[in-house]
Amino acid sequence: MNNRIFTHLDALESESIHIMREVAAECKNPALLFSGGKDSIVMLRLAEKAFRPAKFPFPLVHIDTEHNFPEVIATRDKLAADLGERLIVRSLEDSIKRGSIVIKNPDLPRNPFQSVTLLETIAEFGFDACMGGARRDEEKARAKERIFSFRDEFGQWDPKNQRPELWDIYNTRVHQGENIRVFPISNWTELDIWQYIGREKLHIPSIYYAHEREVIRRGNSVIPVSDLVQPKAGEKVEVLSVRFRTVGDVTCTAPVESTASNVEEIIAETATTRITERGATRMDDQTSDASMELRKKEGYF
Amino acid sequence: MTDTTQLLRFITAGSVDDGKSTLIGRLLHDSKSIFEDQYSAISRTSEKRGMAAVDLSLLTDGLQAEREQGITIDVAYRYFATPKRKFIIGDTPGHEQYTRNMVTAASTANLVVILIDARRGVLVQTRRHTYLASLVGIPHIVLAVNKMDMVEYGQARFDEICTEYLAFAAQLGLHNVTCVPLSALVGDMLVDRGDNLNWYQGPTLMEVLENVEIDHDVNTTDFRYPVQWVCRPQTDEYHDFRGFMGRIEAGSVTVGDEITVLPSGRTSRVKEIVTLDGNLETACAPQSICITLTDEIDISRGDMFVKADYLPTVTKEFDAMLCWLSDAPLDKNRKYLVKHTTRTAKCLFTSIDYRIDVNTLEQHANPTVNMNDIAHVRLKVQLPLVTDHYTRNRASGSFIVIDEATNNTVAAGMIA
Numbered sequence: 001m002n003n004r005i006f007t008h009l010d011a012l013e014s015e016s017i018h019i020m021r022e023v024a025a026e027c028k029n030p031a032l033l034f035s036g037g038k039d040s041i042v043m044l045r046l047a048e049k050a051f052r053p054a055k056f057p058f059p060l061v062h063i064d065t066e067h068n069f070p071e072v073i074a075t076r077d078k079l080a081a082d083l084g085e086r087l088i089v090r091s092l093e094d095s096i097k098r099g100s101i102v103i104k105n106p107d108l109p110r111n112p113f114q115s116v117t118l119l120e121t122i123a124e125f126g127f128d129a130c131m132g133g134a135r136r137d138e139e140k141a142r143a144k145e146r147i148f149s150f151r152d153e154f155g156q157w158d159p160k161n162q163r164p165e166l167w168d169i170y171n172t173r174v175h176q177g178e179n180i181r182v183f184p185i186s187n188w189t190e191l192d193i194w195q196y197i198g199r200e201k202l203h204i205p206s207i208y209y210a211h212e213r214e215v216i217r218r219g220n221s222v223i224p225v226s227d228l229v230q231p232k233a234g235e236k237v238e239v240l241s242v243r244f245r246t247v248g249d250v251t252c253t254a255p256v257e258s259t260a261s262n263v264e265e266i267i268a269e270t271a272t273t274r275i276t277e278r279g280a281t282r283m284d285d286q287t288s289d290a291s292m293e294l295r296k297k298e299g300y301f
Numbered sequence: 302m303t304d305t306t307q308l309l310r311f312i313t314a315g316s317v318d319d320g321k322s323t324l325i326g327r328l329l330h331d332s333k334s335i336f337e338d339q340y341s342a343i344s345r346t347s348e349k350r351g352m353a354a355v356d357l358s359l360l361t362d363g364l365q366a367e368r369e370q371g372i373t374i375d376v377a378y379r380y381f382a383t384p385k386r387k388f389i390i391g392d393t394p395g396h397e398q399y400t401r402n403m404v405t406a407a408s409t410a411n412l413v414v415i416l417i418d419a420r421r422g423v424l425v426q427t428r429r430h431t432y433l434a435s436l437v438g439i440p441h442i443v444l445a446v447n448k449m450d451m452v453e454y455g456q457a458r459f460d461e462i463c464t465e466y467l468a469f470a471a472q473l474g475l476h477n478v479t480c481v482p483l484s485a486l487v488g489d490m491l492v493d494r495g496d497n498l499n500w501y502q503g504p505t506l507m508e509v510l511e512n513v514e515i516d517h518d519v520n521t522t523d524f525r526y527p528v529q530w531v532c533r534p535q536t537d538e539y540h541d542f543r544g545f546m547g548r549i550e551a552g553s554v555t556v557g558d559e560i561t562v563l564p565s566g567r568t569s570r571v572k573e574i575v576t577l578d579g580n581l582e583t584a585c586a587p588q589s590i591c592i593t594l595t596d597e598i599d600i601s602r603g604d605m606f607v608k609a610d611y612l613p614t615v616t617k618e619f620d621a622m623l624c625w626l627s628d629a630p631l632d633k634n635r636k637y638l639v640k641h642t643t644r645t646a647k648c649l650f651t652s653i654d655y656r657i658d659v660n661t662l663e664q665h666a667n668p669t670v671n672m673n674d675i676a677h678v679r680l681k682v683q684l685p686l687v688t689d690h691y692t693r694n695r696a697s698g699s700f701i702v703i704d705e706a707t708n709n710t711v712a713a714g715m716i717a
Contacts, residue, residue, distance in 0.1 A: 022529065
């Protein structure tokens, strides 16, 4: 390594590149799930490292809840355009119009329904492998999921019947109609992601950095005011300095109070933070101790 | 963390009641890697179950099914970091029927922590875990003699256990063993030294994890480069570009080196080592790179670049140790698939020589090979594979066996 120490980031990067190339070589019709969030932006850089000077041997796919932060969608479109890669967007609204998603209130969080549109998109394009930016440190169920996570015809994950994964020899074989979710950054932590964003000088949506925002306090969470979230009677709108640790559905993604306005400050905060990423920011994961596991069994990412 | 932080992967192995989950919970807790929301979740659960203190073992209980049964059923991965290293822990269950999970987690580990209950000493399970660690070739072993608080922190008991264990390990050819007395429950000798084991002068468990030398865990001498993907941009700028992408599994390569492509045996020279961050003069394992050559020769995925100084074996028939992972036993009448580096080929088991009893290490001839069995076999493959002995090179000495009917991974193999 030219007298340089092979660091943990080098090791993680090389592992992820190796995984992406295995997917490209062995799967017939793969896709890379790309939302414009920080983890998927890291995935995009890894894909560049894996395949340049050629184009990616797969399209980018976004399953759009249409409950978005505008900054994230702008970043999504700009990155895909700058890289000259094909971006496929499929919206939950289409599934709602088709009747495959029935929701009582269009303003409620939509993450639970993403599975439906994802499975419809997989069927539409015949994808046999979808690469996602999920990490094992995010959540207990993910901690036990394989890097190559096999799904049946209904997109379901069976945690008790996972293929053993040995060395770095990945079994990518599926029958017609089945598919695999692949998580090339399984072994990265939130801190690794931020260190890599810093090292690679990646452009990420501005809402990841501290900014002033109108928020409401509900329970232990601070919730951003938006078109979809308005104060209820008795709730007070405050302006706080906040940043987002994750970005998802705008109605259920909470920011954390922070003044960290650059990557170095975020790394320092992340290294000393006392609350998990999802614990702090995803109201939908707190409904039950096992809510991610249940969603994965239904075909979620 | 700094830009010199290294990555260490380790696993823990122990019997059901050796306190494995507590040890991991304690490492995470004392290195300040537990988050408040995780801690409050396990506090609530501990209280619900009527426990007096917070049960740190709950941290590694991942899935709903296990939470109901109160046991660990699969491999779970945990992450923590200190200023020196980032750690990946593969938590493996201690139950008899789960040899396959330990082999799975061990296959990527630099180090194994083998747990012993100081009251019970070296058990059948301890021998089994140690044998599996030696079979899979984990480079470093730590014997953690836990529950020292239950034996009055006695040095004589610790020495007795270490002597017995080291003798057994030596029989398996394992000499790289560090023994640490500790109490995961109390927290002695994990991250902090505590006040109860002052007679012990060696490193704490954390000091071992932070300082063990891992640079030579991969083979640094024999260049092995399986071609994963051939890069042909076919753009105006890169009209004639043909790059061979892959990860260096062993050794190193420098621009100008003569390489041999196996199995064809053709030779060429390295023209460029291409990366997104610019071309490199030299690269080494385990970097993922892209190599261009000075000559146009026919190369595809599954081929391997090597250098002439230490050549691997190109063969269609070889011996291997097998760990069978599937419910359905090995069927000699069936063809399976072997995936070895980046090449997949049909295979047939031509002989099953013996099975090893992992508890006694005795060999049994002409066995049926069932789930969790370790067996010595001979395979015939339809395409030539570029192989090394597993003990010399993990990457080119390992393979998996896939059942074509179910597409399941049914065995892990180590070329003997």
